[in-house]
Amino acid sequence: MVLSQLLIYLFPDPSGSHFHWNAIGVLVSAALVGITLSKHRYHPYLTEVYYVWQLKQALNKITRKMRKIEAAAQQGNADAMLALQYSYSGSRLLWQLDDNTIIMDELAVKQTELNNLAEKHNVSLNVDEYNEQLLKQF
Template structure:
């Protein structure tokens, strides 16, 4: 997955609107469905916890259906793109210990995965205004560049997500 230029202001605006829309939807729909369930099947003693849980679950299922339907809408382009980047970073992070060990042994694919991870993390951190961890990220990138120099790799191949299956 190659990085795309994202307008930071547009992304921040759309992620906030999406977040509040999801919260509002969950609040209104789960409350409404729970109220209806309690009205029709609730007991007089007030033991309606499972009906409330059912209302939240139904609202979550409806939200998942709606989001899967509208995820290709241009308004959600940046939100979905960054979510995919974060999902790929999570896949890499879960295998990072093995990947780093392989990179230290001179595995060029492992170095390419780490390079992609670091560049993507920087991209996402800058979009999310998360500047607290950029210093540590720069340190990790410098360590990777030192490994590249040590093994004589000046250009790394483009990242392929299938490579993660080998670690």
């Protein structure tokens, strides 16, 4: 707002329409905030925010391929089961952080199904072994 007001003050429009100065002010301000956050994302103050942002991106990539991953997991694909395990663990963490535990029961059911499937196919699921590259096959 300050930038928009400064532009309007420096370059007044006789017609009274200052839309373009307001738009430029908003765009420049958004760019400045983006650059500042980008440069300081590793600052200890933003560590948790950056971690959650990365986790949400990873979960979104899995969600986009969920149908294929679930089908492959049913066929015994260990990578698909690992991706599901990562998705369930990450979702559980996010929901706990947001205090959004409404659908935790549904997640527990899916987790139990995945555990049974992994046991059936003799697959060990360790989320530390998850790598985004596993998703390329789906």
